[in-house]
Every structure is written in C-alpha cells, then in structure tokens.
Amino acid sequence: MPGTKVSEPLRRQQIINAAFELAIDGGLNAITIRDVAQRAEMSSGLVIFHFGTKDQLVLALLEWVLQTTTALSVGPDIEAIGDPLERLIALLRQEMARLSREPQRIRLFFEFWSAGIWNSEIGNRMQRELDRYREAFRPMAEAVLLADPARFEGVSAAGLTAVTVSFIKGCAVQAMIEPQLDIREFLAAAEGLLVKQLHPTPPTGRPSASRGPRILPARVR
Amino acid sequence: MPGTKVSEPLRRQQIINAAFELAIDGGLNAITIRDVAQRAEMSSGLVIFHFGTKDQLVLALLEWVLQTTTALSVGPDIEAIGDPLERLIALLRQEMARLSREPQRIRLFFEFWSAGIWNSEIGNRMQRELDRYREAFRPMAEAVLLADPARFEGVSAAGLTAVTVSFIKGCAVQAMIEPQLDIREFLAAAEGLLVKQLHPTPPTGRPSASRGPRILPARVR
DNA sequence: TGCCATATTGAACGAACGGTCAATAGCGCG
DNA sequence: CGCGCTATTGACCGTTCGTTCAATATGGCA
Numbered sequence: 001m002p003g004t005k006v007s008e009p010l011r012r013q014q015i016i017n018a019a020f021e022l023a024i025d026g027g028l029n030a031i032t033i034r035d036v037a038q039r040a041e042m043s044s045g046l047v048i049f050h051f052g053t054k055d056q057l058v059l060a061l062l063e064w065v066l067q068t069t070t071a072l073s074v075g076p077d078i079e080a081i082g083d084p085l086e087r088l089i090a091l092l093r094q095e096m097a098r099l100s101r102e103p104q105r106i107r108l109f110f111e112f113w114s115a116g117i118w119n120s121e122i123g124n125r126m127q128r129e130l131d132r133y134r135e136a137f138r139p140m141a142e143a144v145l146l147a148d149p150a151r152f153e154g155v156s157a158a159g160l161t162a163v164t165v166s167f168i169k170g171c172a173v174q175a176m177i178e179p180q181l182d183i184r185e186f187l188a189a190a191e192g193l194l195v196k197q198l199h200p201t202p203p204t205g206r207p208s209a210s211r212g213p214r215i216l217p218a219r220v221r
Numbered sequence: 222m223p224g225t226k227v228s229e230p231l232r233r234q235q236i237i238n239a240a241f242e243l244a245i246d247g248g249l250n251a252i253t254i255r256d257v258a259q260r261a262e263m264s265s266g267l268v269i270f271h272f273g274t275k276d277q278l279v280l281a282l283l284e285w286v287l288q289t290t291t292a293l294s295v296g297p298d299i300e301a302i303g304d305p306l307e308r309l310i311a312l313l314r315q316e317m318a319r320l321s322r323e324p325q326r327i328r329l330f331f332e333f334w335s336a337g338i339w340n341s342e343i344g345n346r347m348q349r350e351l352d353r354y355r356e357a358f359r360p361m362a363e364a365v366l367l368a369d370p371a372r373f374e375g376v377s378a379a380g381l382t383a384v385t386v387s388f389i390k391g392c393a394v395q396a397m398i399e400p401q402l403d404i405r406e407f408l409a410a411a412e413g414l415l416v417k418q419l420h421p422t423p424p425t426g427r428p429s430a431s432r433g434p435r436i437l438p439a440r441v442r
Numbered sequence: 443t444g445c446c447a448t449a450t451t452g453a454a455c456g457a458a459c460g461g462t463c464a465a466t467a468g469c470g471c472g
Numbered sequence: 473c474g475c476g477c478t479a480t481t482g483a484c485c486g487t488t489c490g491t492t493c494a495a496t497a498t499g500g501c502a
Contacts, residue, residue, distance in 0.1 A: 444501100444502090445501085445502085446500095446502105447498105447499100447500095448497105448498085448499095449497090449498075449499095450495105450496080450497075450498090451496080451497090452493105452495100453492105453493095453495105454492085455490105455491085455492075455493100456489105456490095456491090456492105457488105457489085457491105458487105458488090458489080458490105459486105459488080459489090460485105460487090461484105461486090462484080462485075462486105463482105463483095463485100464482105464483100465480105465482100465483105466479105466480080466481075467478105467479090467481095468478090469476100469477090469478090469479095470475105470476095470477090470478105471475085471476095471477105472473105472474095
C-alpha cells in the first residue's frame with residue numbers, strides 16, 4: 001500500500017508547508033494531523049513519523065515562519081541619515097510599512113504569541129525572537145538618547161526601545177485587524193506626532209495654532 | 222436528582238463567572254461545557270439549558286467582559302488641559318496606564334480578537350467595540366488638527382485617531398506579553414517622543430547630534 | 443393538598459482528535 | 473536476484489468534546 005519514498009528533508013518541508021497553509025486559512029486551531037496529511041497528500045501516520053508529535057510540528061512551523069520572515073535590516077539609505085532621532089523614525093516607518101504589507105503573516109505571528117502564553121515552549125521561542133528584534137533597535141535608541149539627553153531625561157535605552165517597538169506592534173495589530181488600512185495616511189499622522197518637533201516654531205508662549213504662512217523647513221537628510 | 226432551583230439571571234451570571242475564571246486561567250480554549258459546569262457547581266446540561274450552545278456562552282462572556290471593562294472616560298483633570306495636543310497625550314497616557322494595570326483582561330481581549338478573525342460573530346462584536354473606542358478619541362484628534370494644521374498637513378482626524386489608538390494597542394500588547402513592564406519608564410519614554418516638543422529647548426541652530434564623537438550604531442542583521 | 447410547568451441531572455451518543463501499530467511496499471546493496 | 477532497512481499506509485484505540493434526552497425533583501398556584 002505505501003507509496004513512493006521521498007527524502008526526509010523534503011517530506012518535512014512538505015508537511016510544514018501544508019501546516020502553514022492551513023494556519024493561514026483557518027488559524028492555528030485549524031492544524032490537525034489529518035488535515036495536514038491530506039493537504040500534503042500523504043497519510044496521517046507519516047506526519048507523526050516525521051515529527052513525532054503535533055506539538056513538535058507546530059514548533060517546527062513556528063521556527064520556519066520566524067526564519068522566513070524578513071528580519072529587521074538597516075539599509076544604507078537609513079544609515080545615511082545624520083540625525084539619530086530621524087534615523088530611528090525612518091527605521092520605524094520602514095518597519096511599520098513592512099509589517100502592514102503582510103497582514104496574514106502578522107496574524108499568524110500573533111496567534112503564536114497568544115498560544116505562547118499557555119504553551120511554555122512556544123512562549124520561550126517567541127520571547128527570544130522578541131528580544132532579538134528589540135536588540136536590533138537598541139543601538140539607535142542609545143544614539144537618540146545621547147543626542148538629546150535633556151529631552152529624554154530619566155529614560156533608559158531599554159525604555160525608549162520598548163516604546164518604539166510597542167509603536168510598531170500597535171501598527172501591526174492595526175494592519176492585522178483592518179487590512180484595508182491606508183498605510184500612507186497612517187505614516188503621515190505618525191510622522192506628525194513624532195518627527196516635526198525637530199524643527200520647532202519659536203516658543204510663543206502658546207504653541208498652538210500657527211499664524212501666517214508657515215515655512216516648512218526642509219527635511220534633514 | 223435535581224438540586225435546588227435558582228432564578229435564571231443568577232444562574233446565567235454564575236455560568237459566565239465560571240467561564241471567565243477558566244478563560245483567565247487557561248485561555249479561551251480552556252472553556253469547555255464540562256469544566257464550566259464543574260466550576261459553577263452544576264451539571265453540564267444546565268449550562269446548555271441556559272445558553273443553548275457553547276458559542277452563545279462564549280459570546281455572552283465577551284459581552285460581559287466588554288461591559289464590565291472600564292470605558293474610556295475623559296475626566297475633568299484632562300478636560301482642563303488647554304493645549305489640544307497635550308490633552309490628547311494626557312488621555313493617551315491615562316489609557317496606557319489603565320490597560321497595563323489589568324494585563325489579564327487585556328490578554329483575554331486579544332484572545333477574543335484573535336478568535337474574531339475566524340468567528341464572524343465575535344469579529345463583528347469586536348469591530349463594533351473598537352469603533353466605539355476610536356470614536357471616543359476622535360473629537361480630541363480633531364482639536365489637535367485644528368490647533369496646528371501645518372504640522373499635520375494632509376492628515377485627517379481618522380488617521381490621527383488610528384495612530385493614537387494604535388499606540389495604545391501597542392502598549393497593551395507590551396503589557397500583555399511582559400507584565401513586569403516598568404510602566405513609569407515606558408510612559409516617560411513615550412512622553413519624550415511625543416510631548417516634549419511642545420516646550421522645545423531653544424534651537425541651537427543644529428538640532429543634530431553630530432557634535433562630539435559620533436557613535437556608530439552597530440550594524441544589525 | 444395535588445398538579446403542572448420547568449429547572450436540573452447525568453448517562454449516552456456521535457464526531458473529531460492525537461497517537462499507536464502491524465502490515466506492506468519501495469529502495470539501496472551485496 | 474534477494475535481503476534488510478525504512479518510509480509509508482490506514483485501520484484502530486482511548487480520550488475529550490458539544491450536544492441530546494429521558495427521568496426527576498422543585499416550587500408556585502389553584
């Protein structure tokens with residue numbers, strides 16, 4: 001009755017792909033041994049044969065998802081920005097745009113996160129990934145603090161990093177919930193909150209409505 | 222065999238309380254008819270008798286959670302703040318502090334959110350709640366835009382509201398994942414990013430940091 | 443008191459799930 | 473060709489779940 005034999009790594013990948021498709025279509029709860037086997041066109045026993053346990057299959061899927069998700073990368077165009085805060089915000093903008101581009105993957109990400117609360121193995125893996133991601137932001141946050149110590153008095157690099165990453169997470173959640181999100185307007189509003197203060201109008205006592213034609217200073221490059 | 226009779230509203234509340242406790246302890250997946258019945262000290266049949274279906278019980282639990290969660294409220298102390306942006310940020314701070322104070326409830330919130338992706342009834346209910354919450358922010362966002370049109374050029378009230386609420390969501394996620402979060406430092410850093418520009422240090426002509434020794438942030442991969 | 447609507451019970455059912463296992467076919471190798 | 477290792481199959485098991493239902497006790501009311 002058995003069919004043709006296939007090399008082990010290929011089989012594992014076929015199974016993970018099937019599990020991934022099921023998770024994208026119906027969430028982590030839609031992953032069952034039987035459905036994975038059917039989608040991968042093999043018997044249910046073979047799935048267990050290669051992964052031993054459903055939990056280990058899910059863990060392998062998580063690993064694969066994390067490794068195939070584009071990692072945070074600071075390109076030369078961002079690195080060229082002189083001002084630290086502007087550089088950080090450019091990175092923040094890049095990340096928000098990237099995450100909002102693949103809402104399905106983010107959705108899966110959050111499902112793993114949620115699952116990690118009750119499953120310690122998943123939780124530990126997610127925690128490691130989160131630490132890694134945050135660590136990538138840290139150098140920039142440190143540069144920002146050094147550039148303007150007065151403004152960020154009493155704020156540590158860890159704190160600023162946490163806030164920055166939280167902002168990104170919020171955007172990711174937003175994109176996950178409402179894929180029709182207009183990311184351009186979203187970014188514009190975020191920029192209004194974050195970046196414009198680098199070129200403040202002289203304090204007139206009441207820094208409210210602008211009087212007269214406001215001269216928009218050229219962006220620092 | 223049947224035990225003492227109890228009024229219907231009381232029974233429903235007993236059942237919802239039991240379901241809530243189970244969900245807090247072990248997530249939405251930990252809600253089973255049998256366990257709910259056991260925790261509420263009644264038979265499993267009675268749970269079905271009062272709610273008809275497990276799905277309807279979960280929906281009733283969601284409704285109860287939403288209605289017993291403190292709604293967004295703009296207190297007099299916030300309303301007294303003159304500057305619109307400062308007022309918005311004060312509200313933002315209040316919300317971040319509030320949400321980080323009850324991480325368990327937030328966790329449950331997000332689980333419902335996740336479940337709502339695959340269950341349209343839950344999804345619709347969550348969407349309504351989100352709209353309601355966002356609508357409460359909108360007037361403040363409009364005031365901010367009116368106060369400084371130049372700064373938020375091309376940004377609609379909806380966009381600014383979305384960003385603000387996203388920021389809160391990000392903080393909520395943060396608090397959910399790491400309950401040991403130091404909320405005070407988190408708020409300080411957020412304030413540094415958002416509020417300080419209202420009281421800018423006199424422009425020294427060079428808002429850049431490239432004065433002293435330039436710190437090269439480590440390249441991230 | 444007797445009666446009836448109904449709140450309550452728990453055994454039972456069918457479906458779905460994760461996992462086991464004896465049987466079997468494919469493949470490399472002597 | 474024939475042997476042996478192993479990938480592969482699918483029936484099967486035990487468990488858990490949501491739900492059904494006949495039986496029964498309860499409390500209000502005539």
